[in-house]
Amino acid sequence: MTKIKRLVLDVLKPLDPTTIELADKLISLKNISxxxxxxxxxxxxxxxxxxxxxxxxxxxxxxxxxLTNTGCAIHSIxxxxxxxxxxxxxxxxxx
Amino acid sequence: MTKIKRLVLDVLKPLDPTTIELADKLISLKNISxxxxxxxxxxxxxxxxxxxxxxxxxxxxxxxxxLTNTGCAIHSIxxxxxxxxxxxxxxxxxx
Amino acid sequence: MTKIKRLVLDVLKPLDPTTIELADKLISLKNISxxxxxxxxxxxxxxxxxxxxxxxxxxxxxxxxxLTNTGCAIHSIxxxxxxxxxxxxxxxxxx
Amino acid sequence: MTKIKRLVLDVLKPLDPTTIELADKLISLKNISxxxxxxxxxxxxxxxxxxxxxxxxxxxxxxxxxLTNTGCAIHSIxxxxxxxxxxxxxxxxxx
Amino acid sequence: MTKIKRLVLDVLKPLDPTTIELADKLISLKNISxxxxxxxxxxxxxxxxxxxxxxxxxxxxxxxxxLTNTGCAIHSIxxxxxxxxxxxxxxxxxx
Amino acid sequence: MTKIKRLVLDVLKPLDPTTIELADKLISLKNISxxxxxxxxxxxxxxxxxxxxxxxxxxxxxxxxxLTNTGCAIHSIxxxxxxxxxxxxxxxxxx
Amino acid sequence: MTKIKRLVLDVLKPLDPTTIELADKLISLKNISxxxxxxxxxxxxxxxxxxxxxxxxxxxxxxxxxLTNTGCAIHSIxxxxxxxxxxxxxxxxxx
Numbered sequence: 138m139t140k141i142k143r144l145v146l147d148v149l150k151p152l153d154p155t156t157i158e159l160a161d162k163l164i165s166l167k168n169i170s171x172x173x174x175x176x177x178x179x180x181x182x183x184x185x186x187x188x189x190x191x192x193x194x195x196x197x198x199x200x201x202x203x204l205t206n207t208g209c210a211i212h213s214i215x216x217x218x219x220x221x222x223x224x225x226x227x228x229x230x231x232x
Numbered sequence: 233m234t235k236i237k238r239l240v241l242d243v244l245k246p247l248d249p250t251t252i253e254l255a256d257k258l259i260s261l262k263n264i265s266x267x268x269x270x271x272x273x274x275x276x277x278x279x280x281x282x283x284x285x286x287x288x289x290x291x292x293x294x295x296x297x298x299l300t301n302t303g304c305a306i307h308s309i310x311x312x313x314x315x316x317x318x319x320x321x322x323x324x325x326x327x
Numbered sequence: 328m329t330k331i332k333r334l335v336l337d338v339l340k341p342l343d344p345t346t347i348e349l350a351d352k353l354i355s356l357k358n359i360s361x362x363x364x365x366x367x368x369x370x371x372x373x374x375x376x377x378x379x380x381x382x383x384x385x386x387x388x389x390x391x392x393x394l395t396n397t398g399c400a401i402h403s404i405x406x407x408x409x410x411x412x413x414x415x416x417x418x419x420x421x422x
Numbered sequence: 423m424t425k426i427k428r429l430v431l432d433v434l435k436p437l438d439p440t441t442i443e444l445a446d447k448l449i450s451l452k453n454i455s456x457x458x459x460x461x462x463x464x465x466x467x468x469x470x471x472x473x474x475x476x477x478x479x480x481x482x483x484x485x486x487x488x489l490t491n492t493g494c495a496i497h498s499i500x501x502x503x504x505x506x507x508x509x510x511x512x513x514x515x516x517x
Numbered sequence: 518m519t520k521i522k523r524l525v526l527d528v529l530k531p532l533d534p535t536t537i538e539l540a541d542k543l544i545s546l547k548n549i550s551x552x553x554x555x556x557x558x559x560x561x562x563x564x565x566x567x568x569x570x571x572x573x574x575x576x577x578x579x580x581x582x583x584l585t586n587t588g589c590a591i592h593s594i595x596x597x598x599x600x601x602x603x604x605x606x607x608x609x610x611x612x
Numbered sequence: 613m614t615k616i617k618r619l620v621l622d623v624l625k626p627l628d629p630t631t632i633e634l635a636d637k638l639i640s641l642k643n644i645s646x647x648x649x650x651x652x653x654x655x656x657x658x659x660x661x662x663x664x665x666x667x668x669x670x671x672x673x674x675x676x677x678x679l680t681n682t683g684c685a686i687h688s689i690x691x692x693x694x695x696x697x698x699x700x701x702x703x704x705x706x707x
Numbered sequence: 708m709t710k711i712k713r714l715v716l717d718v719l720k721p722l723d724p725t726t727i728e729l730a731d732k733l734i735s736l737k738n739i740s741x742x743x744x745x746x747x748x749x750x751x752x753x754x755x756x757x758x759x760x761x762x763x764x765x766x767x768x769x770x771x772x773x774l775t776n777t778g779c780a781i782h783s784i785x786x787x788x789x790x791x792x793x794x795x796x797x798x799x800x801x802x
Contacts, residue, residue: 160314171316175323221349221361228365255504266506270513389530409540411551418567445694456696460703576766599730601741608745635789646791650798
């Protein structure tokens, strides 16, 4: 099984749970050492956030399940790093 | 309970307290090692500021209460970092 | 035979396999130490991604075969580094 | 009392004193280790400057008094750092 | 004879050889330690690439001959460094 | 007397002396360790330059006199640093 | 005599000599450790280049003579550094 070192997800989340509660749930998953969330857009009912997760071997299925269970929808997988994490910042598009 | 390392809040504050007084109140909370405030927009009656808080385990509820007690309104949670703080600067949108 | 240290490919991929599964397949190839994938554009049926691969001697033919076998089309070779990897970021065009 | 480490003020100053004389007055205040002034706009009678002050514990009241006594008007407090000084450059708006 | 440390060439190449094959040919020349190629524009029949070559003493004539022999046309010499390589990135124009 | 560490002046100079001769005159003043001049605009008769001067204690009066004696006009004092020199680059406006 | 550490010249050169031959001539002058040339614009008959020269004490007269003797015209002196070389990149204008 591949070892995901970094994952950036574009996520649509309801206002509840808050980004803090969501980060809380994700950091408790195995092999995840960092969960950083950036707000991209805020609506009356949903928030569009970038979820940046790093770890020694992120289990995507569990991340996905955690998000689905809290009412979040993964809009897209924006970045994936397996093996060494590279500096690919200049390829990342601004929303 | 999750350990918030970094929190960026978009806040609408009245002119009183000043940003200096507000920073003063927040830095006195437990486990907070840095409070940096950047002015985004200034109106006759309110100021829109970015509140950047770092620490070993920021207690969001207390931050929220402190802001509410001084007449500030949290417009949005712009950034949250739990676990390791990552460089996510290129995802942050300019207002 | 030349030793490719870095390869950036512009790839059109079907939604299945996911970028995670694709990264998984590529990292298992010989002499590849990093596979980073960035989503550029998403359509109903295909995704346009940048595939950034680094290693001590990337075998392009195998990378190509892996991509073809999974239904991906290499749109263009955007970057190649043989010998030392240089900082050529300022020459890279934004899509 | 809070320990201000960094203060950025947007200031309207008359042409006299010069920015050099103003810097001179401010650096002589207690606990201030740096006064950097950047000219933003120049008019026939006034100059709009950014006043960047760093120190171990800047006394805002004294800074304010010094500015007022020399005919300067503080237009806004653009940045305040208490506790650790963070890199918040990407939140700073260009005038 | 001068010691060229870095050479950036704007090159029009046919689709065959591929950039990988071209890099392969160039890295085999004497005193060249790095060949990095960036795709700038792709047409049906030709590709416009930036060829970034570094080494201890690049022999321009041989580089030129290699390019000509493979059907490439040097459109312009965009950068030359003799003696120490300097950071001149901010002078480089974007195409 | 204040210790100016860095001074940026916007200067209108005649074509004679050249920027090289002007730099020559300024570097010979006491306590100045660096004089860097950047051309901003060139006219038939005058040049608009940024004069960046660093030292342990720049004597502004002497700098001013040197400039006046060579027919230069100080258009504005764009930057002043007393005490520690800070990174204020993001506040500097482009002409 | 002043010690020029860095010199950036805006030069109009004929197509012959090539930038490589020009760099070759300049690097052979005394006290010059680096000659980097960047192409800015290319015409049918002339090329506009930035000539970036660094050394322990660049003799401008010799540089000028070398350029004139090869049919080049110095359009302007864009940067001069005497004493310490500073980071003045943010003052440099893009052509």
